Amino acid sequence: MAKLTKADVLHIAGLAKLDLTDAEVKKFLPQLSSIVDHIGILGKIDTSKIEETSQTTGRQNVFREDEVTSEGILSQEEAISGSDKIHNGYFKVGAILSERSDK
Amino acid sequence: MPNSQLPKTIKETREGVLDKKFTAVKLVDGYLARIEKNKDLNAFITISSEAAYKKAKQIDSSLQDLPLLGVTVAYKDLFLTKGVRTTAGSKVLESYIPVYSATVVDRMEKAGAIMIGKTNCDAWAHGSSGENSDFGPTLNPNSKDYIPGGSSSGSAAAVSAGLTLIATGTDTGGSIRLPANFCGVVGLKPTYGAISRYGIIAMASSLDCPGVFGNSIEDVEAVFNVIKGPDGLDATVTQDPNLKSKKNNSKFKVGIPREYFVGGLDRNVGKSVLEASQILKKNGVELVHVSLPNTKYAIDVYYIIQPAEVSSNLGRYDGIRYGADRTLFGDEAKRRIMLGTFVLSAGYYNAYYLKAQKVRSLIIQDFDEVFSKVDAIMAPVSPTAAFKLGEKSSDPLKMYLADILTAPANLAGIPGLAIPYGKNKEGLALGFQLMGPRFSENKLFELGKLFHLE
Numbered sequence: 001m002a003k004l005t006k007a008d009v010l011h012i013a014g015l016a017k018l019d020l021t022d023a024e025v026k027k028f029l030p031q032l033s034s035i036v037d038h039i040g041i042l043g044k045i046d047t048s049k050i051e052e053t054s055q056t057t058g059r060q061n062v063f064r065e066d067e068v069t070s071e072g073i074l075s076q077e078e079a080i081s082g083s084d085k086i087h088n089g090y091f092k093v094g095a096i097l098s099e100r101s102d103k
Numbered sequence: 104m105p106n107s108q109l110p111k112t113i114k115e116t117r118e119g120v121l122d123k124k125f126t127a128v129k130l131v132d133g134y135l136a137r138i139e140k141n142k143d144l145n146a147f148i149t150i151s152s153e154a155a156y157k158k159a160k161q162i163d164s165s166l167q168d169l170p171l172l173g174v175t176v177a178y179k180d181l182f183l184t185k186g187v188r189t190t191a192g193s194k195v196l197e198s199y200i201p202v203y204s205a206t207v208v209d210r211m212e213k214a215g216a217i218m219i220g221k222t223n224c225d226a227w228a229h230g231s232s233g234e235n236s237d238f239g240p241t242l243n244p245n246s247k248d249y250i251p252g253g254s255s256s257g258s259a260a261a262v263s264a265g266l267t268l269i270a271t272g273t274d275t276g277g278s279i280r281l282p283a284n285f286c287g288v289v290g291l292k293p294t295y296g297a298i299s300r301y302g303i304i305a306m307a308s309s310l311d312c313p314g315v316f317g318n319s320i321e322d323v324e325a326v327f328n329v330i331k332g333p334d335g336l337d338a339t340v341t342q343d344p345n346l347k348s349k350k351n352n353s354k355f356k357v358g359i360p361r362e363y364f365v366g367g368l369d370r371n372v373g374k375s376v377l378e379a380s381q382i383l384k385k386n387g388v389e390l391v392h393v394s395l396p397n398t399k400y401a402i403d404v405y406y407i408i409q410p411a412e413v414s415s416n417l418g419r420y421d422g423i424r425y426g427a428d429r430t431l432f433g434d435e436a437k438r439r440i441m442l443g444t445f446v447l448s449a450g451y452y453n454a455y456y457l458k459a460q461k462v463r464s465l466i467i468q469d470f471d472e473v474f475s476k477v478d479a480i481m482a483p484v485s486p487t488a489a490f491k492l493g494e495k496s497s498d499p500l501k502m503y504l505a506d507i508l509t510a511p512a513n514l515a516g517i518p519g520l521a522i523p524y525g526k527n528k529e530g531l532a533l534g535f536q537l538m539g540p541r542f543s544e545n546k547l548f549e550l551g552k553l554f555h556l557e
Contacts, residue, residue: 056516084426
């Protein structure tokens with residue numbers, strides 16, 4: 001497998017919504033490279049006839065009735081209690097749309 | 104009541120409270136005093152004295168025959184506790200107050216337990232030593248220059264130092280068994296799917312197992328029986344399928360896996376496990392040499408699948424609905440998020456993540472094959488005993504290798520019971536783990552109890 005580059009780290013950080021400083025990129029690059037190198041050993045194993053395992057319970061399609069009970073819900077007050085950036089009972093987020101410039 | 108007179112078992116605690124030998128309030132006084140005296144261990148992030156006294160007064164005013172009556176419990180700070188701060192050991196959740204409790208917490212509450220506090224842990228359960236906590240490392244009570252193991256560092260240290268009778272933890276790659284082993288207490292990683300993960304901050308969802316620390320197998324078993332079973336909120340949980348089968352009275356067979364004793368294993372650790380196996384033999388257990396050929400790949404499979412699932416689970420911390428900004432993630436969290444994102448990304452998914460899932464199947468096959476011949480496996484928990492603070496913290500890969508003997512059980516979803524046995528010349532705990540097929544906890548408890556007879 002090819003070695004990790006600075007561009008790789010920046011690409012991954014972008015996907016993961018992590019804002020890294022230059023110093024952090026410099027610090028993490030060799031660490032991530034050596035780990036990726038180590039885990040690459042699996043490439044040597046023949047798994048052509050093997051099926052993958054996602055989880056070990058053997059269960060699938062576990063359903064329940066579509067019922068709402070009072071124990072299973074949070075009040076609006078409870079639901080917004082984790083943030084102080086609230087407006088009229090809504091979570092405030094950074095704007096992603098800007099004013100139209102052609103008005 | 105003098106500190107030294109705090110009851111030593113769940114049985115002693117329950118009986119003492121019911122017979123009015125002591126009050127629950129006096130118990131809380133005693134444990135809080137011990138915690139204060141040992142605060143240099145840094146085992147707790149939050150001490151819930153108000154909640155503890157409130158519960159203790161309730162208990163004293165209306166005694167009920169409950170399975171965990173008056174039993175102090177410390178919850179790893181991944182367990183949501185309604186109204187009591189829960190941080191995951193991270194600055195991101197430093198001020199987070201949950202509005203609901205984990206199923207494990209609810210069940211222990213209803214069983215009469217008294218929550219004494221939330222224990223320190225590696226942030227997001229990312230670690231094997233406790234040194235990745237954003238609230239400072241916990242110290243090993245047996246020798247304070249040494250780490251207690253992680254990620255459930257505070258829970259193991261608290262039980263070892265007598266700061267609580269019971270503590271909970273989670274084991275995703277060894278995070279209960281390792282600190283239990285390093286601190287000299289009993290630690291149970293149950294079968295994946297035996298205990299609900301509802302309300303427990305998720306690390307790697309196909310690997311996370313909530314579990315228990317205690318001073319004896321009986322105590323750990325008692326708590327396991329209170330918290331296990333479906334709650335309708337975790338689709339991976341079922342009842343023990345073996346509940347209705349008759350007890351098998353034939354001799355136990357225990358396998359000693361050669362791949363767990365290869366180079367790199369500290370001589371004293373290996374010696375102690377083999378000495379302990381002779382006790383099983385003396386009690387009529389047949390010891391069998393077995394092989395788990397794919398053991399050497401387990402750590403790499405684990406450090407692909409786990410970070411992949413971590414990168415997904417930690418995506419919810421966006422600083423919008425709860426918690427602080429993602430820039431407050433520590434180095435280890437950032438490393439694992441990036442590692443996980445990488446192995447799941449376009450162009451790399453097949454070579455890493457899919458490949459790891461296939462090798463996972465091989466590791467499970469190894470265990471299935473061995474369990475067709477033996478009832479349980481006995482092995483060391485880690486290549487070394489507890490190491491010194493700072494010894495591995497500057498090299499992430501070196502730290503990861505502490506998990507090589509615990510991660511296989513998580514990949515296979517099987518239970519592991521860590522049992523202390525002896526000490527090395529530095530005064531640090533030694534011990535071993537027993538692993539069995541899925542839902543074989545009862546067999547592991549039975550085998551483990553043979554060591555009490557010594």
